[in-house]
Amino acid sequence: MRVNPRIINQAVRVGLSAQALFTVSILVVIVAIICVKGFPYIDFAFIFSFPEDMGRHGGIFPSIVGTIQLALLSILLATPLGVGTAIFLTEYTRESAFTKLIRFGVESLAGIPSILYGLFGFIFFVIKLKMGWSLLAGVLTLTIMILPTIIRTSEEAIRAVPRQLRIVSYSLSASKWETIKKVVLPAAMPGILTGIMLSIGRAVGETAAVIFTMGSSLRLPLSLMDSGRTMAVHFYILAREGISMEKAYGTALVLVLSILLINVVAYYLMNKAIARYS
Amino acid sequence: MTDRTMLKERFVKWVLITFALSSLLFLFLIFVFILAEGLPLFLKVGLKKIIFGFKWAPTKGYFGIFPMIVSSFLVTFGALVIGAPLGLSCAIYLSEYSGKKTKMFLKPALELLAGIPSVVYGFLGVIYIVPLVRNYLGGSGFSLISTSLILGVMILPTIISISFDAITTVPKTYREASAAMGATKWQTIYKVILPSAKSGILASFILGMGRAIGETMAVIMIAGNALKIPTSILDPLRTLTGNIALELAYATGDHRLGLFSTGIVLMVIIMALNYLANFGIKRKPAK
Numbered sequence: 001m002r003v004n005p006r007i008i009n010q011a012v013r014v015g016l017s018a019q020a021l022f023t024v025s026i027l028v029v030i031v032a033i034i035c036v037k038g039f040p041y042i043d044f045a046f047i048f049s050f051p052e053d054m055g056r057h058g059g060i061f062p063s064i065v066g067t068i069q070l071a072l073l074s075i076l077l078a079t080p081l082g083v084g085t086a087i088f089l090t091e092y093t094r095e096s097a098f099t100k101l102i103r104f105g106v107e108s109l110a111g112i113p114s115i116l117y118g119l120f121g122f123i124f125f126v127i128k129l130k131m132g133w134s135l136l137a138g139v140l141t142l143t144i145m146i147l148p149t150i151i152r153t154s155e156e157a158i159r160a161v162p163r164q165l166r167i168v169s170y171s172l173s174a175s176k177w178e179t180i181k182k183v184v185l186p187a188a189m190p191g192i193l194t195g196i197m198l199s200i201g202r203a204v205g206e207t208a209a210v211i212f213t214m215g216s217s218l219r220l221p222l223s224l225m226d227s228g229r230t231m232a233v234h235f236y237i238l239a240r241e242g243i244s245m246e247k248a249y250g251t252a253l254v255l256v257l258s259i260l261l262i263n264v265v266a267y268y269l270m271n272k273a274i275a276r277y278s
Numbered sequence: 279m280t281d282r283t284m285l286k287e288r289f290v291k292w293v294l295i296t297f298a299l300s301s302l303l304f305l306f307l308i309f310v311f312i313l314a315e316g317l318p319l320f321l322k323v324g325l326k327k328i329i330f331g332f333k334w335a336p337t338k339g340y341f342g343i344f345p346m347i348v349s350s351f352l353v354t355f356g357a358l359v360i361g362a363p364l365g366l367s368c369a370i371y372l373s374e375y376s377g378k379k380t381k382m383f384l385k386p387a388l389e390l391l392a393g394i395p396s397v398v399y400g401f402l403g404v405i406y407i408v409p410l411v412r413n414y415l416g417g418s419g420f421s422l423i424s425t426s427l428i429l430g431v432m433i434l435p436t437i438i439s440i441s442f443d444a445i446t447t448v449p450k451t452y453r454e455a456s457a458a459m460g461a462t463k464w465q466t467i468y469k470v471i472l473p474s475a476k477s478g479i480l481a482s483f484i485l486g487m488g489r490a491i492g493e494t495m496a497v498i499m500i501a502g503n504a505l506k507i508p509t510s511i512l513d514p515l516r517t518l519t520g521n522i523a524l525e526l527a528y529a530t531g532d533h534r535l536g537l538f539s540t541g542i543v544l545m546v547i548i549m550a551l552n553y554l555a556n557f558g559i560k561r562k563p564a565k
Contacts, residue, residue, distance in 0.1 A: 009462040016375055019367040023438075024387050026431055030394060030402060084297030092291060105302040111552040112308065112545075113492025115519045119541045120308045122526060123315055144304045151301070175283050177290045205395030208494040208519075212526055236397045236495060239404070252398055263393045267386045 031256065038253025041246045047254070051218055055234065056244045060251050062220040066228035067258075069135060069221060070214060071203040074142040075196060081143070082150030083185075083192060089151075090158045091180055110148035114209040117145045121213035133215025136224040141213045142206065146199035153198065157191020158184060160277050190273035197266035201259050207232045231255045312545065316538030328539055334505050334521070336533035343540055345507045349422075349515035350491050350547070352508065353501070356426025357433055357490040362483050364430070365437030369482075372438070373445045374467055385442075392435035400499030403428040408500060417512030420502030425515070428496055433486035440485060444478020445471060484555040488548055494519040518544045 049059035085102070093099050121141030131137040161184050169179040185192070211233050221228035229237075231251055238248040320328060323341050331342020368388060372381055407427055412419030448471050456466040472479070502514020503524060516524075522537050522544075529537055 005462045005465055009464040012464040012467075013375060016367050016371040019364055020371040020376070020384060023364060023368050023391075023434060024384060026434075027387055027391050027394075030398070033402065033406075034398070081297050081300050084294050085301060088294040088298040092294060102298050102302060105305045107556070108305050108549075108552070109301055109308075111488060111548060113488075113494070113519065113548060115492065115494040115522055116308070116312065116541055116545060116548075119522060119526065119538065120311055123538070124307060124311045128311070144308075147301060147304070175287055177287055201393050205393065205397075207395065207397045208523055232395050232397055235401070239397070239401045240499060248401065252401065255395060256398060259393050259395065260390065263390055264386075267389075 031260070034249070034252050034256045038249040038251075041250035042253055046250055050220075051234075051247075054243055055218065055238050055247055057247075060231065060234060060247075060254065062218060063229050063231045063234040063251070064254070066135070066214070066221055067204055067230040067232070069228070070138050070142060070210065070230055071200045073135070073139040074146060074203050075200055077139065077143040078147050078150050078199065079196060082147050082195070083154045085147075085151045086154035086158055087180060087184075089155055091176070091184070106148050106151050109144065110152070112145075114145065114206055117141055117209040118212040121209060126213055131225065133213065133217070133227040134225045135214055135221045135228055138210050138214025138228075139224075141209055142203050145206070145209055146202055149199045149202065150192075150195045153195025154188070154192045157188035157194070157273060160191065160273070161187045162277060187276070188273075190269045190276065194266050194270040194273060197262055197269060201262040201266065204230070204262065205232055205255070205259050206230075207236050211236070231258075309545075312538055312541050315535055316540075316542040319532065319535040319539045320542075328536075329543065332507075334536075336525075336529070336536040339532070341532075341536045341539065343518065343521065343543060345505060346516055346518045346521050346540070347543065348507050349501075350517040350519070350544075352422055352515065353425045353429055353497065353517060354487050354490040356422060356511075357429035358483060358487060360427060360430025361433040361437055361486055361490075365434045365482070365486070366441055366479060368434070368438045369441035369445055369479075370467060370472075373442055374463065374471070388438050389435050391431070396432065396493060396496040397499070399428050399432055400496035403496060403500040411512070415512055417510075418502060418514060420500060420514045421512045422501075422508045422515055423511040425497055425501045426511075428500055429490045429493055432493060432496065433489045436489050437482045437486045440482035441475070441479045444475040444482065447478070448474045481555040481557075484551050488551040488555070491517075491551070492519060492544070492548055494523045498523050518547075 046059040047064065048061050050061055051063075052058040085106070089099055089102065118141070121137055125131045125137035125140050126133060165183050165187060166179055169183045174182070207230075210230055214230065214233075215227035216229045216233050216237060217227035218229055218234075219226070232255060235248055235251040235255055238244055238251060319341065323339075328341045328343060329347070330344050331340065332344055333340040333342045334346070372385060372388075376384060403424060407424045408419035410419075411417070411421055411424050415423070452470050452474060453466055456470045461469070497517050498520045501517060501520060503516040503520055504514040505516055506513070508515045518540050521540050525533070526537055
């Protein structure tokens with residue numbers, strides 16, 4: 001029997017929309033569970049007080065501070081390196097064997113799973129360079145890990161800046177670097193910021209690369225050489241060692257909401273970047 | 279230009295070249311340090327005894343990771359069985375069926391799935407999926423099927439965004455020509471668009487595999503981490519990544535080196551997958 005293609009067409013449409021709906025509902029369900037289960041346990045004290053008894057009681061203040069320190073310091077290092085690489089690739093060279101080699105490096109870094117970053121950070125920064133489990137070792141490891149994201153998004157953003165802007169700048173006798181600094185980078189800023197926000201989100205949610213480099217000390221890291229614990233690591237330890245389900249849900253809520261917020265800002269900036277030159 | 283600006287320009291250029299080279303330097307360092315730790319053990323114990331060895335008892339001199347290699351591929355395959363059809367359907371829906379407004383909301387929402395930290399996936403897996411499997415299918419619940427389910431969801435964003443890109447780069451003229459012949463939308467998708475986007479879609483599956491095989495935290499929470507090759511989908515298993523993450527914190531001596539050997543094997547698999555995926559992405563669709 002031959003079924004009318006129009007009927008198949010309609011059936012497929014329904015089937016595909018159902019699957020898309022299902023997939024989005026996974027996200028909604030995850031966020032809903034975390035919110036509903038975590039909400040009763042968070043309050044002012046949970047955010048701003050220190051954990052007691054391995055995290056069984058008290059708050060998560062040191063892990064919030066640790067997360068912010070780790071994310072911001074990594075971004076601080078990775079942004080100049082990444083944006084600089086992107087500028088070099090877009091403005092200073094033509095495609096050549098050299099740029100291909102650099103691109104190969106960036107692509108390879110992007111493909112390495114976080115546990116291998118953890119393995120590397122552990123042996124190189126923690127052991128060989130004798131940093132021990134420390135904020136510094138965590139920051140350096142994450143800097144390398146988020147670098148490819150920053151390079152790729154910045155490169156795309158810089159490429160999207162219309163040629164005319166550069167030509168006008170040159171015609172006003174601006175030098176190459178002046179043109180980049182005063183014309184190209186400001187124009188590409190929303191796109192570059194998108195990459196930065198996505199990278200912050202990644203750093204905040206990362207566990208495998210952090211736990212073996214920054215360690216999991218519950219104290220507030222006061223210097224670069226102190227060990228510390230990010231929210232993601234704290235949550236992992238609470239959940240895995242069954243220390244406290246309430247505190248685990250509370251931590252998960254703060255963690256997931258921060259990441260969602262960071263990503264929403266990133267998409268807002270991305271839309272702004274796309275709207276700018278199209 | 280004055281001499282000063284010339285000098286500054288040249289200085290900036292060299293700084294930027296140095297920055298660009300840093301990525302290569304980092305990659306080099308990662309390779310060298312993981313190889314330097316892991317290779318000596320391959321020489322000492324023997325490649326065959328590590329890769330094809332069944333027994334992992336590093337404190338007693340057994341470094342066999344064959345069960346973990348098999349387990350890593352099994353969960354990855356399981357993840358693909360769940361993630362590939364669902365992800366591809368979402369990508370087709372997004373690019374061909376959804377209206378502009380739906381797409382504006384749907385695409386970022388699907389990408390947000392990638393932002394959920396893997397520890398959260400693992401935690402929810404332990405709380406909801408593991409008991410579900412235990413009660414309805416049997417076993418402890420910490421199993422191949424639970425891990426595959428969670429990984430299947432985790433690789434969705436990768437598969438969706440890359441197949442979406444592949445499908446949207448199919449030229450509009452193809453769609454128009456097909457519609458002009460009286461084909462329905464689905465006939466056009468099935469017979470024209472999917473075949474021309476084939477290599478990109480395959481690449482998305484391979485990159486999804488890379489993501490699944492490299493995933494760590496969610497896996498160690500759900501997989502049960504037993505040191506055997508699973509014989510059923512309800513058996514627990516330990517992956518390469520899990521092996522490293524579970525033991526790195528306290529391993530010393532040869533035991534630690536064994537974890538780096540595990541890392542080398544993982545690295546080789548990931549590199550092979552990325553190479554395959556690049557091959558798929560770089561082949562441009564026929565003009």
